[in-house]
Amino acid sequence: MTAPVTTIESALLRIATAGSVDDGKSTLIGRLLYDSKAILADQLEQVQEASERRSGEGGLDLSLLTDGLRAEREQGITIDVAYRYFQTARRKFVLADTPGHVQYTRNMVTGASTADVAIILIDARHGVVEQTRRHTFIASLLGIPHLAVCVNKMDLVDYAEDVFDGIVRDFCALAKQLGVKDVEFFPISAKLGDNVVDASAAMNWYSGTPLLEHLETLSLADDEAGQDTRFPVQWVIRDHDADYRGYAGTVAGGVLRAGDAVVVLPSGVQTTIAAVETIDGELDAAFAPMSVTVRLADNVDASRGDMIARAPGATNEVAPLVTRELSADVSWMAEAPLRPGARLALKHTTSSVRAIVEGLDDVVDIATLERVVSPDELALNDIGRVRLRVSKPLAVDPYERNRTTGSFILIYEATNESVGAGMIR
Amino acid sequence: MSTIEDPTVNADGNPLQLSHLRVLEAEAIHIMREVAAELEKPVLLFSGGKDSIVLLRLAEKAFRPGRFPFPLMHVDTGHNFPEVIEFRDRRVAELGERLIVASVQDSIDQGRVKEETGPRASRNRLQTTTLLDAIEEHGFDAAFGGARRDEERARAKERIFSFRDDFGTWDPKRQRPELWSLYNGRVARGESVRVFPLSNWTELDVWQYIAEEDLEVPNIYFAHEREVFKRDGMLYATSDHMELMENEEPFTTSVRYRTVGDMSCTGAVASTAADLDTVVGEIAATRITERGETRADDRVTEAAMEDRKVAGYF
Numbered sequence: 060m061t062a063p064v065t066t067i068e069s070a071l072l073r074i075a076t077a078g079s080v081d082d083g084k085s086t087l088i089g090r091l092l093y094d095s096k097a098i099l100a101d102q103l104e105q106v107q108e109a110s111e112r113r114s115g116e117g118g119l120d121l122s123l124l125t126d127g128l129r130a131e132r133e134q135g136i137t138i139d140v141a142y143r144y145f146q147t148a149r150r151k152f153v154l155a156d157t158p159g160h161v162q163y164t165r166n167m168v169t170g171a172s173t174a175d176v177a178i179i180l181i182d183a184r185h186g187v188v189e190q191t192r193r194h195t196f197i198a199s200l201l202g203i204p205h206l207a208v209c210v211n212k213m214d215l216v217d218y219a220e221d222v223f224d225g226i227v228r229d230f231c232a233l234a235k236q237l238g239v240k241d242v243e244f245f246p247i248s249a250k251l252g253d254n255v256v257d258a259s260a261a262m263n264w265y266s267g268t269p270l271l272e273h274l275e276t277l278s279l280a281d282d283e284a285g286q287d288t289r290f291p292v293q294w295v296i297r298d299h300d301a302d303y304r305g306y307a308g309t310v311a312g313g314v315l316r317a318g319d320a321v322v323v324l325p326s327g328v329q330t331t332i333a334a335v336e337t338i339d340g341e342l343d344a345a346f347a348p349m350s351v352t353v354r355l356a357d358n359v360d361a362s363r364g365d366m367i368a369r370a371p372g373a374t375n376e377v378a379p380l381v382t383r384e385l386s387a388d389v390s391w392m393a394e395a396p397l398r399p400g401a402r403l404a405l406k407h408t409t410s411s412v413r414a415i416v417e418g419l420d421d422v423v424d425i426a427t428l429e430r431v432v433s434p435d436e437l438a439l440n441d442i443g444r445v446r447l448r449v450s451k452p453l454a455v456d457p458y459e460r461n462r463t464t465g466s467f468i469l470i471y472e473a474t475n476e477s478v479g480a481g482m483i484r
Numbered sequence: 485m486s487t488i489e490d491p492t493v494n495a496d497g498n499p500l501q502l503s504h505l506r507v508l509e510a511e512a513i514h515i516m517r518e519v520a521a522e523l524e525k526p527v528l529l530f531s532g533g534k535d536s537i538v539l540l541r542l543a544e545k546a547f548r549p550g551r552f553p554f555p556l557m558h559v560d561t562g563h564n565f566p567e568v569i570e571f572r573d574r575r576v577a578e579l580g581e582r583l584i585v586a587s588v589q590d591s592i593d594q595g596r597v598k599e600e601t602g603p604r605a606s607r608n609r610l611q612t613t614t615l616l617d618a619i620e621e622h623g624f625d626a627a628f629g630g631a632r633r634d635e636e637r638a639r640a641k642e643r644i645f646s647f648r649d650d651f652g653t654w655d656p657k658r659q660r661p662e663l664w665s666l667y668n669g670r671v672a673r674g675e676s677v678r679v680f681p682l683s684n685w686t687e688l689d690v691w692q693y694i695a696e697e698d699l700e701v702p703n704i705y706f707a708h709e710r711e712v713f714k715r716d717g718m719l720y721a722t723s724d725h726m727e728l729m730e731n732e733e734p735f736t737t738s739v740r741y742r743t744v745g746d747m748s749c750t751g752a753v754a755s756t757a758a759d760l761d762t763v764v765g766e767i768a769a770t771r772i773t774e775r776g777e778t779r780a781d782d783r784v785t786e787a788a789m790e791d792r793k794v795a796g797y798f
Contacts, residue, residue, distance in 0.1 A: 070502065070504055070507065071504040071508070099773045099776070101773055102773060139641045139657075140641065141640045142640050142641075143640065144633070144684070144686045146688070151504040153684050165661050168661065168663065169661040172664045173664060173665070293517045294520060294521055296547060296548075296550045298550055301549060307517060307546070309510060309513075309514045337545060338544055338545050348502075348510050348514075349502065349506070350509070350510040350511075350513035350514050350517070363521055392661055407666075409518075411522075462664065463665065466663070466664050467666065468663050468666045470668055475671060476660060477660045477662075477668045480663045
């Protein structure tokens with residue numbers, strides 16, 4: 060059996076959206092779901108009833124589709140990340156809808172951590188505001204490869220081209236400052252449906268595609284997780300009767316094939332891949348994000364937490380860095396601040412270790428996006444550069460080279476809460 | 485990159501690319517292995533329904549040729565479809581894995597819960613107590629469930645690792661941030677996580693996967709002649725567990741089930757789809773959600789599911 064290979068059109072696209080209720084984010088999502096016919100009759104009926112109950116009049120409040128919790132509907136706010144699913148003939152979409160308030164930075168980080176594309180909402184009447192800068196910064200920090208900037212409420216500025224052009228210019232300056240590369244712009248009205256699913260009749264000056272068509276055709280071929288081969292060992296499968304031993308895990312980068320010369324890290328022991336397989340049989344090749352089992356030619360000592368990479372010299376791949384010292388941007392998510400000397404649990408790929416904070420190099424001023432050096436602490440929702448020392452060597456990559464092997468989470472050992480997201484620099 | 489061959493193409497020259505079903509499959513397998521590695525005593529909830537059938541297949545993919553590192557458990561209301569119970573036992577025997585049956589009838593007999601009465605009586609709500617008691621009795625610290633986020637809007641906000649306190653309750657405002665594929669499965673004694681490997685699957689994905697993997701499902705998922713009656717716009721099977729109300733007249737027609745749960749709250753849909761391909765076609769074209777069409781338990785209030793989850797339900 061060979062790897063299940065199909066064309067790119069049927070792949071899955073993970074989208075993160077950021078913005079507050081005022082930007083019309085929930086309405087945009089409601090519009091995407093509604094116009095792509097992902098909302099079914101009984102859901103629509105619920106929304107119709109709720110719209111009438113709340114406003115006392117007719118009309119459909121599409122934002123009510125995405126607010127899932129009682130408190131959100133009562134207070135008209137979004138508290139947590141909500142996941143939505145829709146499908147077109149070309150692609151399946153997983154959309155993480157995240158609240159945009161500053162106090163919910165941690166939710167945005169959560170929703171955006173796995174995203175292929177981020178939708179940034181801008182109110183055409185207000186242009187690029189502080190919140191836009193924050194959302195774009197977080198998107199760039201999390202290495203989201205594509206941005207789709209939606210200038211919304213174009214109907215309220217008479218669909219004026221110069222308003223749109225001005226916002227595009229401002230945003231490009233911001234993107235340049237943050238090093239964001241792939242940005243597309245869409246003049247839309249989520250409420251009326253202009254350029255969301257269907258092209259707008261009111262903006263003939265816009266020659267681009269509607270948002271949905273862009274999302275359907277966006278190519279991910281170049282930004283699949285890193286090019287260098289990485290396979291964190293997750294679970295050892297044994298069958299004593301058959302003398303079977305397989306290393307199960309999820310490919311985090313590159314391509315694994317039988318016959319490849321590999322190294323097990325951190326030990327550095329070298330061997331060869333005997334087979335790459337699943338219960339359906341041997342595979343020609345395994346690549347991210349496949350979950351597979353690797354059998355090794357020699358009886359080497361490998362276990363959960365170890366990293367398999369290509370052997371040095373066998374290819375021109377870059378080797379992971381095996382280290383006990385990490386420098387990372389950390390998004391801090393706990394009520395109590397993070398200070399030097401703090402001890403935490405750290406989970407990196409399938410490895411759990413203990414960590415101590417050696418120092419805080421800087422903290423990002425979320426309003427100016429400038430880094431303020433040598434802060435005393437990182438407070439809730441702060442993002443800053445942290446130096447950590449860990450109890451056992453880890454095989455890591457810079458986050459920009461690999462989002463899986465370049466990331467970690469921090470956990471309070473006393474309460475087991477997840478309190479930080481780290482991106483290795 | 486390799487200097488010898490182009491690593492981004494297969495032997496036949498096609499680019500390496502996964503279908504969306506295989507991406508979802510890989511994610512679910514990853515989640516199951518994380519739980520097995522990080523938690524001490526997981527259990528997989530298997531009802532014989534389509535979602536848990538997919539979970540079992542994924543468990544095979546995650547752990548074979550080894551044994552499952554957890555037992556299976558069914559919370560049996562005693563009012564399940566006999567066809568499903570027969571299927572459940574046969575499937576478990578084929579796998580050679582262990583099944584625990586936690587019985588709502590036992591909870592009633594022990595006075596832990598009180599049977600509802602009247603024509604609208606259902607044992608659906610009583611399951612929560614039986615489930616929590618079983619988790620405590622066996623000391624399980626993780627329970628896999630087949631719930632999906634597309635089913636219902638409270639579920640849409642739930643994490644893949646859904647942390648529960650020692651009362652089994654869900655606090656939607658205190659969910660752990662869930663980053664990348666780095667799941668935090670740490671729990672204190674008495675606490676547990678409910679884990680939903682199918683979180684990102686839709687009903688259509690589940691059916692397409694069942695078709696692609698050629699998985700057997702209980703025959704009530706396919707069209708069959710059945711004696712039913714109409715209530716609240718839904719079709720319910722007549723059975724010893726259902727009391728008819730005035731003006732409810734049983735009749736026989738061709739139906740199939742979209743969900744499989746307690747007979748007292750699971751409705752059938754009129755259908756003549758007798759095989760997998762036709763069922764997948766109907767699901768792809770449907771205009772009503774599965775819970776809206778077939779589950780009375782979600783129709784009570786706007787936040788019915790949220791309230792039940794807070795109380796410890798799946």
